[in-house]
Amino acid sequence: MQKIKEFIIEKFIFICGIASIFFVVLIFLFLLKEGLAVFKFVKPLEFLLGKNWYPISEPAQLGILPLVLGSLLVTLGAAVISIPIGVGCAIYIAEIAPLKIKETLKAGIELLAAIPSVVLGFIGMVTLVPLVKNIFHLPTGLTALSGSIMLAFMAMPTIVSIAEDALYSVPKNYKEGAFALGATHWQTIWRVMLPAASSGILAAVMLGIGRVIGETMAVMMITGNAAIMPNSILSPVRTLTATIAAEMGEAVVGSEHYFALFAIGIVLFVISFIINVTADLFLHKDQK
Amino acid sequence: MVNPVRNNKLAENAKMKDKNTISNGVKFAIKNLDIWFGTIHALKQVSMEIEANEILGAIGPSSSGKTTFLRMLNRLNDLSPNFRMNGEVKLENDNIKNIDAQFLRKRVGMVFALPLSLPLSIFDNVAYGVKMHGVKNKKLLQNKVEESLKEAYLWDEVKDRLNESAFKLSGGQQQRLCIARTLAVSPEVILFDEPCSGLDPISTAKVEDAMVKLKQKYTIVLVTNNVKQAARVSDRTAFFLNGELIELDKTELIFTGPKDKRTDGYIRGKFG
Ligand SMILES: Nc1ncnc2c1ncn2[C@@H]1O[C@H](COP(=O)(O)OP(=O)(O)OP(=O)(O)O)[C@@H](O)[C@H]1O
Ligand SMILES: [Mg+2]
Numbered sequence: 001m002q003k004i005k006e007f008i009i010e011k012f013i014f015i016c017g018i019a020s021i022f023f024v025v026l027i028f029l030f031l032l033k034e035g036l037a038v039f040k041f042v043k044p045l046e047f048l049l050g051k052n053w054y055p056i057s058e059p060a061q062l063g064i065l066p067l068v069l070g071s072l073l074v075t076l077g078a079a080v081i082s083i084p085i086g087v088g089c090a091i092y093i094a095e096i097a098p099l100k101i102k103e104t105l106k107a108g109i110e111l112l113a114a115i116p117s118v119v120l121g122f123i124g125m126v127t128l129v130p131l132v133k134n135i136f137h138l139p140t141g142l143t144a145l146s147g148s149i150m151l152a153f154m155a156m157p158t159i160v161s162i163a164e165d166a167l168y169s170v171p172k173n174y175k176e177g178a179f180a181l182g183a184t185h186w187q188t189i190w191r192v193m194l195p196a197a198s199s200g201i202l203a204a205v206m207l208g209i210g211r212v213i214g215e216t217m218a219v220m221m222i223t224g225n226a227a228i229m230p231n232s233i234l235s236p237v238r239t240l241t242a243t244i245a246a247e248m249g250e251a252v253v254g255s256e257h258y259f260a261l262f263a264i265g266i267v268l269f270v271i272s273f274i275i276n277v278t279a280d281l282f283l284h285k286d287q288k
Numbered sequence: 289m290v291n292p293v294r295n296n297k298l299a300e301n302a303k304m305k306d307k308n309t310i311s312n313g314v315k316f317a318i319k320n321l322d323i324w325f326g327t328i329h330a331l332k333q334v335s336m337e338i339e340a341n342e343i344l345g346a347i348g349p350s351s352s353g354k355t356t357f358l359r360m361l362n363r364l365n366d367l368s369p370n371f372r373m374n375g376e377v378k379l380e381n382d383n384i385k386n387i388d389a390q391f392l393r394k395r396v397g398m399v400f401a402l403p404l405s406l407p408l409s410i411f412d413n414v415a416y417g418v419k420m421h422g423v424k425n426k427k428l429l430q431n432k433v434e435e436s437l438k439e440a441y442l443w444d445e446v447k448d449r450l451n452e453s454a455f456k457l458s459g460g461q462q463q464r465l466c467i468a469r470t471l472a473v474s475p476e477v478i479l480f481d482e483p484c485s486g487l488d489p490i491s492t493a494k495v496e497d498a499m500v501k502l503k504q505k506y507t508i509v510l511v512t513n514n515v516k517q518a519a520r521v522s523d524r525t526a527f528f529l530n531g532e533l534i535e536l537d538k539t540e541l542i543f544t545g546p547k548d549k550r551t552d553g554y555i556r557g558k559f560g
Contacts, residue, residue, distance in 0.1 A: 099369075176364060177404045181417035181473055182394035191420060 028269075035266040038062065038259035047263065053227040055247065055257040062260045064267065066229045070144065070237030071271075073230055074219060077148025078155055078212045083205055085152070086159030090204075093160070094167035095189055106161075113157035121218030124150040129222055136234055142224030144237045150218050155208035162207060166200020167193055199282040206279035210272055216241040240268050314380075315340045315477055315507045316361060321375035323356055323531075325368060330356040332531045334375075338477075343499060343508040345522025345539065347515055349554065352528040354511040358479045361509065362396040363389050379477075394421070397475035401482040403462035405454040410446050413454045413465055417473040432472050439505075440468035441498045460491020464498060477507045485513060496521050515555055519543050527551045 050063015133141030178188040224236025251258040316338040323331040331353045346354045359365045414433045437443040442464040484492040526536040535551045
């Protein structure tokens with residue numbers, strides 16, 4: 001009896017596992033099939049490096065370079081803001097903060113992670129956008145910078161919590177060894193804890209950035225959504241994700257525009273995949 | 289039981305003490321020391337003196353407070369959040385509370401139970417602490433590394449492979465590497481917490497040799513679970529039980545005619 005139960009449970013779990021893989025493969029195949037069809041209309045290089053994204057003009061121009069640059073610019077900005085603050089915060093929580101402040105901070109960060117991105121985008125739109133506009137005397141505050149700042153808030157919880165875990169898992173005797181040699185607290189953090197936790201911290205950063213690249217709602221609301229070649233962090237941009245979200249509804253099924261949006265999906269997929277794999281490599285470097 | 293080498297060592301040591309007159313040859317003076325971790329009373333009313341250039345052995349069953357005692361001397365206990373203490377510990381007339389922890393720990397070095405080699409070259413492992421304290425001059429570093437490795441009796445074994453990873457060394461060599469790293473920051477006192485617990489007899493003998501020679505320059509406190517090791521290398525031996533210092537005397541006396549029944553029992557138990 002027990003045996004049969006075991007058998008059924010085992011098989012059931014097996015099927016669940018297989019099913020998830022099956023669906024992933026299906027989705028991927030669908031994406032490939034629809035996306036690659038765009039190359040009937042435009043050459044791969046023209047698609048990736050073309051500077052004009054006019055999908056509904058006649059003839060359509062399907063160059064996604066401005067979108068790729070938009071995504072990269074926003075992401076880079078978010079990384080520059082969120083990495084130092086996030087890692088600094090993780091160090092503070094893991095090493096310096098007294099117990100009470102530590103608990104409060106951790107709760108605050110979890111709360112930040114729980115805010116839906118639309119809400120963040122909305123708050124950014126009414127507070128951050130006018131602020132950016134006034135500080136830099138711009139015609140509009142809907143810029144890549146605004147998006148970067150907003151996304152930095154989204155990446156931060158991921159970065160902080162994973163980097164903090166990485167710092168906690170540094171063996172205690174490393175730390176004591178450094179102290180026993182007469183290191184100050186800061187020397188111990190800088191010369192022992194950070195190097196020892198570096199792979200985990202890198203993974204934290206990669207996962208945080210992965211979240212930023214895939215983010216859609218908030219960026220769509222505050223980056224200005226202009227599919228033009230950006231010339232600075234203060235110009236309006238449009239990201240890959242926002243393009244798909246904004247245009248999928250109006251693209252005619254089977255048109256070149258429709259296929260192009262799927263191809264953008266592939267590009268996004270490849271980028272996130274690379275980031276996740278890199279993060280994974282860093283995370284599991286120590287276990288191997 | 290008492291080996292002849294030891295007697296010579298004691299005589300030698302007596303001479304050393306005459307030479308070394310810093311605060312009458314007393315390195316550490318500990319008075320009425322109580323230590324708690326939360327509700328655990330880890331050390332109870334411990335008073336003793338640790339003399340300069342002696343090897344003080346500390347023995348006792350598990351959880352008797354040996355490590356706590358040792359980590360008091362370089363204030364490593366301060367890292368535990370629920371640590372509390374009462375009483376006084378003086379290093380050459382200065383209460384260690386009033387010495388900046390990082391300066392105290394430079395003067396009072398520590399070697400841990402497991403060799404803590406860093407994923408660096410042999411050279412960099414030894415130079416680690418020195419570099420951290422701001423020495424950048426290459427020549428100076430090289431001299432310091434060589435000198436420390438010689439003092440730890442490791443130089444001959446590694447002098448041709450200083451740039452190899454420290455992980456290629458055997459356990460015993462790694463432990464002596466850690467000793468060299470501690471020596472490189474020029475301490476006065478070296479604390480050993482069961483330094484040979486993971487080593488084979490031959491490596492153990494080498495580490496013990498190093499310790500005996502080191503006491504010419506340094507004061508050594510050795511916590512050990514191996515009673516025979518205390519008998520072999522220490523000049524005086526302290527017996528801890530349940531956080532109390534039961535007895536502290538010349539090693540011969542502890543091992544031939546301890547005053548306290550409990551000391552006797554522990555030593556016999558370990559030998560029996
Ligand atoms: N950081 C700490 N937090 C809480 N309790 C501690 C801490 N360090 C030591 N203790 C407690 O203090 C008591 C003495 O421990 P200590 O490590 O000094 O024993 P020991 O004699 O070194 O034992 P062993 O031979 O097993 O190493 C034990 O009851 C231990 O649980
Ligand atoms: Mg111990």
